[in-house]
Amino acid sequence: MKKRVLAGLFATLMAASMVACGGSDSGADGGAAPADGGEATEADGGDAAASGEKITVGFAQVGHESDWRTASTKSVQDAFSEANGYDLQFVDCDNDSKAQIDAVRQFVQNDVDYIVIDPIVSTGWDTVLTECEDAGIPVIVIDRTIEDSTKYVSWVGSEFMNEGLASGAWLKAYAEAKGIDDLNILVIEGSNGSSAQIGRTDGFKKYADEEGWTILDSQDGNFTQEGGQQVMESYCKSYAGKFNVVVCQNDNEAFGAMDAMKAAGVSYGIDGDVILISFDACKAGLEYVQSGDINADFMCYPLQGSYCADIIKALESGETVAKETFMTEPWYVAEDILPSITYTNNAGEEVTEDLIVVTDAASQASY
Amino acid sequence: MMENFKKLAKKPLFLPIFCMILVLLINVIKSPDFFVIKINNGVLFGRIIDILNRGSEIAILAVGQTLVVAVSAGTDISVGSVMSLSACGCCMLLAGYGNNSVSELAVPMIVGMLFGVFMGGLSGAMNGALVAKLKIQPMVATLILFTAGRAIGLLLCNNQITYIRYEPYKYLGNFLPGCPIPTPVFVAIIVIAVVSILLKKTALGLYIQSVGINSRAARISGINSEVICFICYVICGICAGIAGIVASSRIYSADSNNIGLTFELDAILAVALGGNSLGGGKFNLSGSIIGAYTIQAITTTLLAMGVSTDKAPVFKAIIVIIIVVVQAPAFKAYMAARRAQRASVKEAA
Numbered sequence: 205m206k207k208r209v210l211a212g213l214f215a216t217l218m219a220a221s222m223v224a225c226g227g228s229d230s231g232a233d234g235g236a237a238p239a240d241g242g243e244a245t246e247a248d249g250g251d252a253a254a255s256g257e258k259i260t261v262g263f264a265q266v267g268h269e270s271d272w273r274t275a276s277t278k279s280v281q282d283a284f285s286e287a288n289g290y291d292l293q294f295v296d297c298d299n300d301s302k303a304q305i306d307a308v309r310q311f312v313q314n315d316v317d318y319i320v321i322d323p324i325v326s327t328g329w330d331t332v333l334t335e336c337e338d339a340g341i342p343v344i345v346i347d348r349t350i351e352d353s354t355k356y357v358s359w360v361g362s363e364f365m366n367e368g369l370a371s372g373a374w375l376k377a378y379a380e381a382k383g384i385d386d387l388n389i390l391v392i393e394g395s396n397g398s399s400a401q402i403g404r405t406d407g408f409k410k411y412a413d414e415e416g417w418t419i420l421d422s423q424d425g426n427f428t429q430e431g432g433q434q435v436m437e438s439y440c441k442s443y444a445g446k447f448n449v450v451v452c453q454n455d456n457e458a459f460g461a462m463d464a465m466k467a468a469g470v471s472y473g474i475d476g477d478v479i480l481i482s483f484d485a486c487k488a489g490l491e492y493v494q495s496g497d498i499n500a501d502f503m504c505y506p507l508q509g510s511y512c513a514d515i516i517k518a519l520e521s522g523e524t525v526a527k528e529t530f531m532t533e534p535w536y537v538a539e540d541i542l543p544s545i546t547y548t549n550n551a552g553e554e555v556t557e558d559l560i561v562v563t564d565a566a567s568q569a570s571y
Numbered sequence: 572m573m574e575n576f577k578k579l580a581k582k583p584l585f586l587p588i589f590c591m592i593l594v595l596l597i598n599v600i601k602s603p604d605f606f607v608i609k610i611n612n613g614v615l616f617g618r619i620i621d622i623l624n625r626g627s628e629i630a631i632l633a634v635g636q637t638l639v640v641a642v643s644a645g646t647d648i649s650v651g652s653v654m655s656l657s658a659c660g661c662c663m664l665l666a667g668y669g670n671n672s673v674s675e676l677a678v679p680m681i682v683g684m685l686f687g688v689f690m691g692g693l694s695g696a697m698n699g700a701l702v703a704k705l706k707i708q709p710m711v712a713t714l715i716l717f718t719a720g721r722a723i724g725l726l727l728c729n730n731q732i733t734y735i736r737y738e739p740y741k742y743l744g745n746f747l748p749g750c751p752i753p754t755p756v757f758v759a760i761i762v763i764a765v766v767s768i769l770l771k772k773t774a775l776g777l778y779i780q781s782v783g784i785n786s787r788a789a790r791i792s793g794i795n796s797e798v799i800c801f802i803c804y805v806i807c808g809i810c811a812g813i814a815g816i817v818a819s820s821r822i823y824s825a826d827s828n829n830i831g832l833t834f835e836l837d838a839i840l841a842v843a844l845g846g847n848s849l850g851g852g853k854f855n856l857s858g859s860i861i862g863a864y865t866i867q868a869i870t871t872t873l874l875a876m877g878v879s880t881d882k883a884p885v886f887k888a889i890i891v892i893i894i895v896v897v898q899a900p901a902f903k904a905y906m907a908a909r910r911a912q913r914a915s916v917k918e919a920a
Contacts, residue, residue: 269828274730421877428829429822437621438874460822467745469612488672488734 258291259516262311263320266348267299270427270456271486275506275571276347280320283509301325305332312339318516319343326351344515346508348399357519360511360529364400365550367502368407370535370557371451371481373547374500376415378479381541387415387449391422392435392461394453398427400504404453404483407550420447425457432460440468451481455489458482458498473497474538485536490567496538500559505531506571536562587845587861590894594868601876614751618871626867627755628654628814628831631762632838633859635695635807637847638766641783642803643702644851645709646839652720653694653808654815654831659724661687661816662733662825665740672734680739687819688812694720695808696801703800717835724827734824744820755817762813763860766806770856779803783851837866844894865894 261284265277277296284290293316297304301324311319312335319341323329326349333355336343343356350356379387389412394401405422412419420443425431432452439447450465450472452458458480465472472478474496482489485503492498511529518525535545537559546556560566579585598605598618608617632650639647664686667677676683694716701712743754770776778799781789786796811831818830843849844865845858869890873883896902 268725268730271731423874423877424883426829429824429826430818430829433821434625434870435874438618438871441616441618441621442875442877456826463745463822467612467614468616 258286258289259318259520260291260293260314260316261318261320261516262293262295262308262314262316264295264297264304264307264311264322266297266304266322266324268296269299271571272484272504272506275486276322276508279507279509280346280512281509283513288513297324299324301328305329308332309335312336312341315339316341318519320512321345321350321356322347323350324348329353330355342519344512346512358515358525358527358529360508360515360531362400362504362533363530363550364403364504365407366403366530367400367483367504367533368404369410369547369549370407370545371404371483371500371502372408372411372415373545374502374535374537374542374559375417375449375479375481376411377542377545378499384448387417388443388447389417389419389449389451390436390439390443390447391419392425392432392450392452392457393422394425394427394457396424400483401453408451417449425452425460427454427456429456429460429463432457433464434460436461436464437468440464440470444468448477449479449481453483454504455482455484455486455492455501458489458492462492462497474499485534485570487567487570490536490562490570493536493538494562494564494567499538501536501562503533503536503570505533507531534560536560536566538562583846583855584858584861586898587858587865590844590897591861591865591868593894594865594872594890598872598875605872605875610751613749614746614753618875620753622864622867622871623756624753625755625871626864627753627759628818628834629837629841629866630759630860630863631810631814631817632834633841633845633863634762634766634856635803635810636838636842637845637854637856637859638779638803639709639807640839640842640847640849641851641854642779642800643709644783644849645702646835646842646849647695647698647713647804647807648710648835648839649694649698649713649716649720650807650811650814650838651831651834651836652717652724653691653811654818654834655825655827655829656694656716656720656724656727657687657691657812657815658819658830659727659733659825659827660690662735662819663727665735665737666733668727669729670733671729671731672736674736676735676737676740680737684743684816687816688809691812691815692805692809694811695805698808699801699804702804703797721827724825728825728827732824732826736823740820741823742820744817744822755821758813758817762810763856766810767856775799775802780853783854837863840891841866844891844898846898 263280263284266273268274268277281292281294284292293311293314295307297307304321304324305328308319308321309332319336321343323345329350330353333343333353337355345356345359347361349359349361375387391405391408393405409419421439423435425435436450450461452461461480462472465478470478472480480498482498482501483504485501489498489501493501508531511531515525535557538561540561542559544556544558546554549555605618608615608619610616636647636650639645661683664678665676665680665683666673698713698716701707702709743758745754747754778789778794781794782796782799790796815831819825841862842859844862845855845860847854847858869887873886878886
């Protein structure tokens with residue numbers, strides 16, 4: 205008898221606690237922050253309801269893995285600041301694609317006006333984007349792409365293929381101007397399979413194949429300084445004295461490659477034996493271009509914020525927007541011998557773009 | 572001759588060394604100039620030097636990891652994150668909080684470096700307290716810093732890569748002026764020597780083994796198991812701290828997202844390749860160190876052979892599988908059984 209009473213008591217207790225749990229769950233909805241390790245800042249559903257006239261925007265960012273990413277986050281935060289009449293709900297998804305989808309669902313529940321996503325993975329979006337569409341919330345995709353759904357209003361980002369093509373076009377023109385016939389090239393690639401690595405490799409390779417340049421080797425430097433250092437250290441032994449161009453697919457790799465070449469006694473840059481090409485054009489990278497250590501640096505523009513704001517302004521006034529927006533990406537060089545270069549971009553258009561000789565102002569203005 | 576070889580094969584270090592030679596042998600066939608060492612630009616230049624140089628961090632980590640594995644039959648999976656944390660702590664102090672590139676130091680260099688190592692020790696102490704005092708499983712206890720270490724580092728560095736563009740800061744990870752041997756090699760030798768002396772000259776090594784084999788029995792026989800376990804985790808943390816400073820000095824910056832990334836796996840693999848049981852108890856420090864350099868030898872070999880980047884992990888996996896299988900007790904028992912069978916067949920004939 206005693207046991208039964210006890211059992212009954214426990215059962216009641218459990219039921220009560222379940223109800224309590226359920227209650228606290230629905231209560232937590234107002235808090236808006238998805239459980240992704242407490243990275244969410246500025247995300248508060250309660251505020252959104254309070255500030256009636258302001259445009260609420262939900263932004264699900266990839267994470268915080270590089271300076272580039274930090275610059276991207278900051279540009280969106282600046283563009284959608286309170287002062288500009290926005291209320292931004294920002295979620296840092298810490299490279300967890302499930303957390304990102306949860307974050308987008310949370311934005312739908314909070315009934316934001318617009319959603320901005322930098323998708324961690326390119327697939328698995330159709331269901332959640334349909335939910336956004338049903339709720340009547342326009343979605344803007346930035347930087348990375350979504351492949352399995354077209355239910356977003358616009359995409360803003362870089363055309364990595366064009367960055368690769370531009371580097372090829374520049375090298376061609378530069379080699380002609382300098383009278384270098386024989387180009388033997390070593391490539392330090394970025395993280396294998398990333399869209400930046402694929403685009404920059406393919407674009408550059410297209411020129412190399414057309415012009416008959418020799419690509420001696422192409423290995424993964426993982427977008428890090430340590431990776432660039434280690435790969436270049438190995439290159440200096442395998443191809444000692446045989447190479448005159450090094451292409452690094454981001455600035456950090458270029459810093460590492462410079463360390464390794466310096467240690468092996470190989471000279472590079474405008475006065476050296478090796479032409480050094482890099483991508484990203486972050487502040488530190490441009491300082492090296494200015495000092496003549498890196499010959500050319502092709503910017504990967506991280507500041508999507510103002511482009512997003514323009515799209516939202518257009519949508520607010522009832523205009524239609526382009527499905528794809530490629531940002532203008534400046535190209536920086538160390539020497540003032542070529543004013544501009546012309547190349548055929550990935551869309552098949554003939555494009556002429558100016559080459560910018562780096563000054564103090566340019567490097568300080570970069571991210 | 573055969574007898575001698577058999578005796579040699581029974582030595583505990585035989586297999587780890589054999590595996591190392593196996594990896595290097597691939598290079599003898601592929602490209603003999605792998606072993607060429609020359610003086611270039613005033614410093615030693617060659618692939619073997621690269622292995623010794625780049626393998627330093629893994630070797631330093633392997634020293635600490637071996638003790639942790641031996642004492643607690645578990646692994647410290649936080650070492651990679653602790654490397655990053657100590658590097659960030661060091662660079663933050665040297666640059667001053669919030670600065671992301673400095674050419675003048677805010678505090679003397681040694682203070683920053685010691686602070687980094689201290690952060691490592693502190694992390695180790697936290698892990699040790701959780702494992703030894705609260706009896707939390709090592710992997711779960713160290714999972715906390717595995718996730719949090721990098722994040723704390725990022726906070727210390729104000730969410731950016733902090734550069735120390737101060738020439739002497741590069742010495743530790745590169746070359747001392749006028750010295751042809753890379754500095755990390757010396758650091759690894761010093762760490763290995765200090766820990767070996769500690770194990771040999773005191774009873775610590777014996778205590779660690781007895782706690783690892785049976786901590787209750789060890790306690791009953793008068794060893795303070797908890798303190799021994801705690802000490803091992805602190806040593807492991809300090810090793811991770813030192814490795815972090817070396818890695819940071821190589822790139823004269825604190826790249827909190829990438830320093831020590833997946834190094835915990837390399838450290839654990841080094842312990843396993845060294846012929847140590849991950850079940851704790853008896854351990855062999857030299858085996859782990861050889862294991863560490865074997866891992867680096869594989870990496871350097873793949874780089875040298877220009878194995879295309881998407882295929883490299885496959886080759887690495889195959890080599891590791893072969894090494895682990897050769898060392899597995901089941902495989903050894905099978906080989907012994909076959910030998911015995913063959914011998915008995917011979918006798919019968």
